[in-house]
Amino acid sequence: MPVFAANLTMMFTELPFLDRFDAAADAGFAAVEYLFPYEVPPEAIAERLARNSLEQALFNLPPGDWAAGERGIAALPGRFDALKSDVDKALDYAAATGAKRLHLMAGLADPRDREAASCYRRSVACTAERLADEGIDLLIEPINGRNMPGYFLNDFGTAERLIAELALPNLKLQFDIYHRQILHGDVAMALRHLMPVTGHIQIASVPSRHEPDGEELNYHYLFEEIDRLGYGGFVGCEYNPRGQTLDGLGWFKPFRRS
Ligand SMILES: O=C(O)C(=O)[C@@H](O)CO
């Protein structure tokens, strides 16, 4: 049975951020993820995790100036020094929360731009090597251009090739099924093919990005497939609830922590 992580950036937004940990645990989740923890002290998050016996599945390294439109800096030439201090900051949060995987966002850049490609490769390699010292996996995630226009890493093949070429054991794929379906389709075959390099999975219905309970994808089948493939990681619920978060958790009943 997959172990689901509530995404606290998108779920339980009826509540202040720290209270979402309590709500996720009460709803039966054993783990949580979110995009960015950096507005809150690491000790406050650690306290909520411990209080609720929750595992911290994942979060993102700092993304640059999000409010100004940045979506990561790994592929942006000239930002390498900033990336190094971002990594230190993320590692402080990982140490406090026990997170064993971090997602590095690429940024907005033309994937055909050679300077951006070479900068991205260097950023990914250096970050993965730094995280390896702490026993942490680095994840890269292809994101579709409808949700994030101009995002550099917009192709699963590119991610797969980079992971193979760098051959760093802690560099893995963040397989977001929502993005996969929009970018390429063929989700089940891609899960089979990419499972050896997959370090984290995320889900949402397509096309609405709501609860994984209908529309274009058969999640009942995909959850069984994820189990059949022996996946031992977390499945992040990275979706926008249609209404109140609890009202949309019917799909989750069979998977609740008892
Ligand atoms: O957008 C997604 O999908 C993510 O997983 C985020 O971490 C990046 O915005």
Ligand SMILES: [Mg+2]
């Ligand atoms: Mg995602």
